[in-house]
Amino acid sequence: MIIQYFVYLFLNLGLIIALAPFFISLIKKVKAYAQGRRGPSIIQTYRNLIKLLKKEVIYSPNSSWIMQISPYINIVCMLVAVLFVPLVFIPEQQNWFGNVILFLYIFAMARFFMALAGLDAGSTFGGMGSSREMTLSSLAEPATILIFAALAFVYHTTNLFDVFRTISISPLLAFNPSLMLLAISLFIILIAESARVPVDNPETHLELTMVHEAMILEQSGRNLALMEMSSAIKQMLLMSVLINIFFPWGNTTFLSFPAIGLSLVLFIIKCVILALVIGLFESFIAKMRLFRLPNFFVIAAALAFITIILEVFVP
Amino acid sequence: MNELILLCQKILNLPAERFAENQDEEVILQIDDNEFEKIMSLLYDAEFTLACMFATENIDEKSNLTLFYIFEKSRCHNFLALKYNISADKAPSVAMTFPTASLYEREIRDGFGIEFEYSKDTRRLFLHENYPVQFHPLRKSFRNGQTVPNVTVPPDEEYKFREVHSEGIYQIPVGPVHAGIIEPGHFRFSVIGEAIYNLEIRMFWKHRGIEKLAEGKNPTQALALAEAISGDETAANSWAYCMAIERLSGLKIPPRAEHIRLIFAEMERIYALLGDMAGMPIDVAYPVGASPIFNLREEILRWNGKLSGSRFYKGSFTIGGMKNDVSTELLHELSQYLVSFSSRFHDAVQHLLAQPSVIDRFEPTGRVKKELIAPMNITGPIAQASGVPRDVRIDHPYGLYAKLIPEIKTLDGGDVLCRFKIKAGIIQHSTHLISQAIREMPGGNVCAEPKLRDGTVLSVVESCRGQNVHWVSIRHGLIERYKVRTASFCNWPAIEFAVQDEIVPDFPLINKSMNLSYAGTDL
Numbered sequence: 001m002i003i004q005y006f007v008y009l010f011l012n013l014g015l016i017i018a019l020a021p022f023f024i025s026l027i028k029k030v031k032a033y034a035q036g037r038r039g040p041s042i043i044q045t046y047r048n049l050i051k052l053l054k055k056e057v058i059y060s061p062n063s064s065w066i067m068q069i070s071p072y073i074n075i076v077c078m079l080v081a082v083l084f085v086p087l088v089f090i091p092e093q094q095n096w097f098g099n100v101i102l103f104l105y106i107f108a109m110a111r112f113f114m115a116l117a118g119l120d121a122g123s124t125f126g127g128m129g130s131s132r133e134m135t136l137s138s139l140a141e142p143a144t145i146l147i148f149a150a151l152a153f154v155y156h157t158t159n160l161f162d163v164f165r166t167i168s169i170s171p172l173l174a175f176n177p178s179l180m181l182l183a184i185s186l187f188i189i190l191i192a193e194s195a196r197v198p199v200d201n202p203e204t205h206l207e208l209t210m211v212h213e214a215m216i217l218e219q220s221g222r223n224l225a226l227m228e229m230s231s232a233i234k235q236m237l238l239m240s241v242l243i244n245i246f247f248p249w250g251n252t253t254f255l256s257f258p259a260i261g262l263s264l265v266l267f268i269i270k271c272v273i274l275a276l277v278i279g280l281f282e283s284f285i286a287k288m289r290l291f292r293l294p295n296f297f298v299i300a301a302a303l304a305f306i307t308i309i310l311e312v313f314v315p
Numbered sequence: 316m317n318e319l320i321l322l323c324q325k326i327l328n329l330p331a332e333r334f335a336e337n338q339d340e341e342v343i344l345q346i347d348d349n350e351f352e353k354i355m356s357l358l359y360d361a362e363f364t365l366a367c368m369f370a371t372e373n374i375d376e377k378s379n380l381t382l383f384y385i386f387e388k389s390r391c392h393n394f395l396a397l398k399y400n401i402s403a404d405k406a407p408s409v410a411m412t413f414p415t416a417s418l419y420e421r422e423i424r425d426g427f428g429i430e431f432e433y434s435k436d437t438r439r440l441f442l443h444e445n446y447p448v449q450f451h452p453l454r455k456s457f458r459n460g461q462t463v464p465n466v467t468v469p470p471d472e473e474y475k476f477r478e479v480h481s482e483g484i485y486q487i488p489v490g491p492v493h494a495g496i497i498e499p500g501h502f503r504f505s506v507i508g509e510a511i512y513n514l515e516i517r518m519f520w521k522h523r524g525i526e527k528l529a530e531g532k533n534p535t536q537a538l539a540l541a542e543a544i545s546g547d548e549t550a551a552n553s554w555a556y557c558m559a560i561e562r563l564s565g566l567k568i569p570p571r572a573e574h575i576r577l578i579f580a581e582m583e584r585i586y587a588l589l590g591d592m593a594g595m596p597i598d599v600a601y602p603v604g605a606s607p608i609f610n611l612r613e614e615i616l617r618w619n620g621k622l623s624g625s626r627f628y629k630g631s632f633t634i635g636g637m638k639n640d641v642s643t644e645l646l647h648e649l650s651q652y653l654v655s656f657s658s659r660f661h662d663a664v665q666h667l668l669a670q671p672s673v674i675d676r677f678e679p680t681g682r683v684k685k686e687l688i689a690p691m692n693i694t695g696p697i698a699q700a701s702g703v704p705r706d707v708r709i710d711h712p713y714g715l716y717a718k719l720i721p722e723i724k725t726l727d728g729g730d731v732l733c734r735f736k737i738k739a740g741i742i743q744h745s746t747h748l749i750s751q752a753i754r755e756m757p758g759g760n761v762c763a764e765p766k767l768r769d770g771t772v773l774s775v776v777e778s779c780r781g782q783n784v785h786w787v788s789i790r791h792g793l794i795e796r797y798k799v800r801t802a803s804f805c806n807w808p809a810i811e812f813a814v815q816d817e818i819v820p821d822f823p824l825i826n827k828s829m830n831l832s833y834a835g836t837d838l
Contacts, residue, residue, distance in 0.1 A: 198672065208820060286670065286672040287600035
């Protein structure tokens with residue numbers, strides 16, 4: 001019995017840590033091709049992380065212990081969150097593990113410390129970034145909660161393990177039309193949470209328009225590597241949630257080598273396709289005006305809300 | 316009889332003998348203390364624009380310090396230059412009548428130590444507070460050499476930003492060191508949350524002392540300084556400088572050189588404006604729309620290299636004409652290339668204008684009101700996008716522009732979208748001008764031998780950013796004073812007005828839509 005949790009632990013953490021930087025690079029590559037450029041090498045994000053890990057950390061004299069611990073809190077939060085979302089192999093559910101409310105609060109905690117660290121160094125841009133991040137997340141979080149509430153209405157559970165098990169046992173459930181509305185909502189949240197166009201510009205050199213980058217502007221060396229790895233993990237994690245809810249084919253509940261192998265290959269293919277979609281989506285839209293962003297999140301919330309109504313009132 | 320003299324005679328009620336024509340470009344009027352105020356207010360009533368203002372020392376035997384006020388009147392070919400000798404180191408300020416004068420007065424105060432009475436703004440401009448007190452480098456008595464900077468700045472010399480006090484207002488200092496690879500400039504925002512309440516721009520972080528360096532050089536040497544004023548205005552500034560010296564010498568340059576000058580200047584305008592137009596979609600995170608424009612810009616730069624040997628037209632102008640001729644085959648090839656350029660450029664612009672998400676950011680961001688254009692002497696695409704048809708090539712034609720008259724369009728919106736469209740229009744029109752110049756290209760020499768003469772001369776050209784003013788005074792064959800005012804110097808304050816009531820994340824876009832030169836401001 002216990003062995004399946006070891007396998008699960010190894011697979012989830014291993015996959016995310018190994019592949020999260022790859023998808024950052026892949027999206028960059030897609031965007032570069034859309035612009036007619038060749039773009040950085042597909043392993044560039046790995047190189048950057050390794051380079052940063054070797055560099056020393058410099059703290060501003062104005063900063064406090066918040067600055068020192070927040071990168072660690074961020075990476076730990078993300079790694080714990082990884083354990084909540086089965087990627088390729090779905091073990092049996094264990095009480096609280098996989099609870100979606102806790103999952104969201106772990107995200108919120110990481111965000112809270114990142115925003116504090118942005119304020120901590122006392123630089124203008126950090127404060128501006130933190131203030132924007134908090135404003136945006138106060139709009140994005142209700143939408144996220146509505147999405148998972150809608151999911152709970154569909155599957156009658158708030159546990160991601162249960163949701164995934166149900167889908168993988170009867171994959172036809174994924175064709176539920178109200179789930180398609182949820183997929184759009186979740187895609188919007190994925191874009192917002194991973195700081196992408198049209199919400200934020202991940203490649204911007206414009207210090208006055210940034211949100212996420214502004215908060216980590218004062219981070220350096222190893223700490224910066226941890227921060228960047230955290231956001232890479234967050235992005236891949238949300239991608240996997242989207243994939244495993246709406247395109248669950250191939251996920252296995254059996255602890256057998258061929259089943260897990262097949263599931264792994266399918267999962268990577270699905271991730272690559274989603275990364276291509278994100279890259280293209282980002283390429284063909286400009287960044288929104290900051291004050292127009294609430295509309296964008298309202299779309300996500302509204303679609304989730306419609307799903308709830310459909311589930312409750314349409315038998 | 317000169318139309319400007321007739322007009323001024325009528326407005327100012329002065330006899331014709333008071334006015335002197337100089338080098339066909341400006342009309343000089345010497346004024347004294349008693350009539351100063353009256354003349355200024357009459358000029359204001361007659362809607363003259365203050366195009367430039369500067370001081371000179373010992374311009375003639377009678378005077379110690381002289382102030383020049385260069386005025387422009389729309390639909391008059393000539394400029395009006397008021398010459399005002401001052402006895403002590405002080406003069407009345409005209410900043411309340413002509414707001415653009417405030418910057419010049421601060422500049423003159425730093426350079427010459429002249430105090431302007433009743434001026435509202437007496438802060439330092441190009442010499443920051445670390446320069447010692449009583450340090451006035453443009454004085455003739457000043458010799459270049461080591462200066463000891465202030466280590467501690469006396470409190471009354473400290474630069475004070477405009478302060479806006481109210482509940483919830485705080486300041487965001489940005490620069491002079493920026494995240495991207497750009498020139499230095501300090502931007503001080505007063506904001507409430509994201510909304511900008513006030514912006515103050517502080518420039519002059521890398522003063523090169525070009526005006527002082529030119530003094531005592533012979534005119535041929537100083538051409539290199541004119542080229543270095545601002546990178547993407549090289550052709551415009553070298554043309555203005557060469558034209559000034561040629562006017563002084565009474566030299567008419569060969570027609571083939573006139574044609575080549577026009578082609579180079581318009582090619583420069585095209586590549587500079589392409590850079591602005593690519594930058595705007597980049598700043599709203601839509602690089603897919605920008606990359607075709609970047610490609611076209613690179614192609615134009617390569618053409619520049621083929622035509623002149625320098626991608627930025629460095630070292631291609633010379634007093635009396637051009638350094639090198641351009642072969643007819645190459646020009647023919649260029650005009651063929653421009654046909655394909657023009658259609659590809661059209662497609663790229665149409666693609667961008669068809670993106671709702673891009674238009675949503677461009678419109679109605681960063682509005683420059685029409686009422687600001689004349690008092691602040693805002694020129695170039697910014698003025699045209701706000702509905703004011705100002706263009707030196709049309710208002711005061713020089714070189715070949717007297718024959719090949721450019722057409723300019725204006726738009727009334729004054730926002731980023733209008734500036735984008737205006738710039739696109741200018742580029743399309745420049746390609747027509749180049750093709751026309753190539754079609755009518757005469758043969759012959761490209762350089763005439765100049766015979767240098769002493770005197771003073773004004774020369775004004777239209778660069779990619781607007782009106783550039785050059786004024787040269789030569790005595791005993793050497794440069795006595797060289798004053799340059801590029802369009803950026805006057806256009807920077809336009810940004811301070813354009814960002815009001817906008818939000819901080821829109822500032823980079825507004826800034827890029829004007830794309831002013833830092834170097835061109837800080838000579």
